[in-house]
Amino acid sequence: MGTGRLIVFEGPDHVGRSTHAEALRQKLEANGVPVIITGLARSQILGDLIKSGNKDIHDFGPKTRALLYATDLMDQIENIIKPSINAGFVVIADRYIFTPMIRESLRGVDTDWSMNLYVNAPNPDLTILLKSGPRRLLQRVIYSGNVGTLSRFESGMDLGFSTIPTVSFLEYQSKLKYAFDKFAEERGFLSISTSKSKPEVSGKIWDEVFPIVKDLIFNDS
Amino acid sequence: MSNGVLIAVEGLDGSGKSTQAHLLVEWLRSMGAPVHHTEWNSSPLVASSTKKAKKQKRLKPETFHLIHAADFADRYERQIQPLIEVGGIVVCDRYKFTALARDGSRGIDSDRIEKCYSFAREPDLTLYFKVSPDVSLSRINKGRSQLKYYEAGMDMNLSEDPFESYLLLQGRQREIYDGLTQSGRMVEIDADRTIPEVLRSVREIINDKFDIDSISILDPKDRMNETLDFSIKK
Numbered sequence: 001m002g003t004g005r006l007i008v009f010e011g012p013d014h015v016g017r018s019t020h021a022e023a024l025r026q027k028l029e030a031n032g033v034p035v036i037i038t039g040l041a042r043s044q045i046l047g048d049l050i051k052s053g054n055k056d057i058h059d060f061g062p063k064t065r066a067l068l069y070a071t072d073l074m075d076q077i078e079n080i081i082k083p084s085i086n087a088g089f090v091v092i093a094d095r096y097i098f099t100p101m102i103r104e105s106l107r108g109v110d111t112d113w114s115m116n117l118y119v120n121a122p123n124p125d126l127t128i129l130l131k132s133g134p135r136r137l138l139q140r141v142i143y144s145g146n147v148g149t150l151s152r153f154e155s156g157m158d159l160g161f162s163t164i165p166t167v168s169f170l171e172y173q174s175k176l177k178y179a180f181d182k183f184a185e186e187r188g189f190l191s192i193s194t195s196k197s198k199p200e201v202s203g204k205i206w207d208e209v210f211p212i213v214k215d216l217i218f219n220d221s
Numbered sequence: 222m223s224n225g226v227l228i229a230v231e232g233l234d235g236s237g238k239s240t241q242a243h244l245l246v247e248w249l250r251s252m253g254a255p256v257h258h259t260e261w262n263s264s265p266l267v268a269s270s271t272k273k274a275k276k277q278k279r280l281k282p283e284t285f286h287l288i289h290a291a292d293f294a295d296r297y298e299r300q301i302q303p304l305i306e307v308g309g310i311v312v313c314d315r316y317k318f319t320a321l322a323r324d325g326s327r328g329i330d331s332d333r334i335e336k337c338y339s340f341a342r343e344p345d346l347t348l349y350f351k352v353s354p355d356v357s358l359s360r361i362n363k364g365r366s367q368l369k370y371y372e373a374g375m376d377m378n379l380s381e382d383p384f385e386s387y388l389l390l391q392g393r394q395r396e397i398y399d400g401l402t403q404s405g406r407m408v409e410i411d412a413d414r415t416i417p418e419v420l421r422s423v424r425e426i427i428n429d430k431f432d433i434d435s436i437s438i439l440d441p442k443d444r445m446n447e448t449l450d451f452s453i454k455k
Contacts, residue, residue, distance in 0.1 A: 045274040045284065049266065056266050061298030063340055067291035068267070075284050116336045120283055 004085035005213055006122055008096040011130035012176050013154050014137045016194050016201070020130065021094045023202045024209060028090055032218025036084045039094040043075040058153050062107040069100035070117040077121055085122065090213060097121055102179045106159065106172075125212050127189040128205060129180060134173035136195065138166060225305030226431060227342065229316035231398065232350030233391050234372065235357035236412045241350065241423055242314045248424070249310055254436050257304045261315035264295040275371050282327035285371070289320060290337050297341055310436060317341050318349075318401055326393035327377060346430055348423065349402050350412035354388060354395075 007024070009017045018039075025035045041050045050057045050068050057065060073096070084091050101114040141147050147166065152158065155165045156172025184191050190208055194201050228245070232238040242258065249256040262268055271288050274280050280288065304311045317338040324334050352360075361368070370376065373383040374390030402409045410422050427433075 044277070045279060045288065046270050049270050060266070060295055064264075064267075064291055064294040064298055067287055067294050067337075071284055071287040071291055074287055075279070078281055078283065079279075113336065113339065116333060117287065119333065 003216075004087065004089045004091060005125045005216070006081065006085060006091050006093065007209060007212070008093045008098075008124040008127040009130060010095060010098045010127060010189070011180065011194075012132070012137060012173055014140045015130045015132045016198070017094050017130055019198065020202060020205055021092050023198075024092060024205060027202075027206060028209075028213065033213060033216045034089045035092060036080065036089050037092045037094055038076050038080055040069060040099065041072055043072040044079075045075045046072040058158065062104045062109045066100060066104045066109050066114055067117065070097075070114075073097060073100075073118075074121065082122065088216070090216065093124070096124065096127070098127070098180075098183060102176065102183060105179060106156070106175055126208065127187070128208065129184045129189045129191045130194050130201075131177070131180070131191055132194045134170045134177065137173055138169055141169075224308050226310045226436065227301070227305055227313070227344040227346075228310065228427075229313040229318070229344040229347040230350065231315060231318045231322075231347055231401075231407060232412060233352055233357050233394060233398070235360035236350035236352040237360070237416065237419060238348070238350040238412070239314050240416060241348075241419060242312055244420055245423060245427070246312050249312070249433070252433055254433060255304070255307075255309040257300060257309055257311050259296050259300050259311065259313055261319055262289065262292055264292040267292040267295050275369075278370055278376065280371070280376065282324065282329055282376075285327060285376070286320070286324040286329045286334065286337070289324070293317070293320070293338070293341070301341075308436070313344070316344060316347065318347065318398070318407065321401065322394040322397040325397050326374070326390050331397075343406065346426070347407040348426065349398055349407035349409045350419070351398070351402075351409050352412040354391060356413045357391065358384075358388070 009021050011017050021037055025037055028035045041047050046068055048054065050065075050072055057068070060068065081091050081093070097118045101109075101111060104114065105111050141150060150165045150169060152165070155169040156175070157163070157165065157168045159168075159172060161171040162168040181191070183189070192201060192204055192208075196204075230238040230242045230245075239260070246256055246258040262271060267288070271280075271292060274284070274288065301311050301313065317334075320338060321331060321334050325331050368383045368387050373387040375383060375386055377386070377390065379389045380386040398407070401407050408426060410419060410426075412419055
């Protein structure tokens with residue numbers, strides 16, 4: 001790989017991934033480091049088909065969905081992520097290969113099988129797992145006035161825990177959390193709790209990112 | 222309950238396998254068998270994305286491999302497996318061996334392809350319609366005026382000339398198919414012959430291998446039988 005870096009944020013919906021990815025982008029760019037943020041379902045090939053707002057994606061079987069996410073991400077890896085790293089950018093991936101893998105693992109898809117789809121995906125220089133308990137996530141949904149639009153997929157209603165979205169959400173998020181934690185432990189991801197204030201969490205993230213990007217920071221002396 | 226029958230047809234472009242697949246499907250249907258026909262790259266939702274990406278020439282071997290697997294998985298999860306589970310017959314025009322040949326000829330490791338498609342069970346019978354390069358090319362030329370970008374393998378930079386590139390890529394795929402036949406995963410049929418000649422071989426193999434009568438057939442009183450009677454009439 002080239003001179004840039006790949007920093008990955010993983011974690012459940014509403015945990016604050018996009019907020020912290022954006023805060024990190026600003027911090028890096030203020031320090032003269034060019035940044036590109038990527039995410040899931042943003043490729044030219046499949047972006048529209050697999051956006052969570054498109055109900056088609058939830059009609060697919062779990063293996064098909066895993067393959068569609070892999071196609072989407074590999075397209076972005078080939079066309080955006082790898083070239084950007086080679087050009088000296090810091091690529092911040094607001095979710096990478098692990099979220100789709102973990103989501104489908106709860107739906108019976110073998111993790112080894114999923115891993116095989118991503119053998120040519122570059123290894124991140126740092127993977128940060130943002131964590132929060134299911135209750136806190138739900139509170140954020142309620143607080144932001146979005147409880148009425150909680151989607152079936154976010155609540156894991158296809159798994160049949162409950163027909164009540166909020167109840168299903170809590171059950172689904174606790175299963176996801178367990179799977180994320182296990183994954184993080186096995187793979188040595190950095191876990192950061194988001195129960196503290198936003199600046200505190202951003203500060204913690206920066207402490208971990210800084211040593212990795214130190215040599216890229218612009219020095220005008 | 223999982224006593225369905227899975228039959229796949231494989232072969233290079235111009236081998237006549239799709240023609241034979243149609244003939245096979247209608248023959249089985251005319252006997253009242255619950256038969257379903259599915260073709261490569263035909264998932265109602267995925268195929269349009271594949272088509273768009275091909276038009277933009279955006280697919281590289283890696284994404285070419287994955288998007289075709291997605292299309293297949295969708296059909297496997299929603300058509301092939303559901304039919305097999307209730308005792309139906311599924312005729313697949315191209316199966317995972319096509320991925321082994323096409324993705325493999327584009328440099329994707331065969332173990333990776335096998336693993337990716339490991340959810341798809343081996344068919345009860347896979348017919349490989351083996352065609353010589355000359356016959357294949359002459360059939361393709363009759364059917365259309367020029368080769369498509371990915372069909373000719375222009376994404377691989379094998380040659381500037383589409384026809385030369387096509388022959389090089391098909392050569393690689395033929396080797397992969399031959400290997401699969403040698404390892405006993407496919408039954409070879411000489412597809413250089415005429416349609417009726419090839420059809421005779423297909424029916425012989427099918428009759429030899431399956432007891433079609435034992436497959437649950439349509440209720441004789443079902444109104445669908447009117448259509449059947451019409452198909453069988455000579």
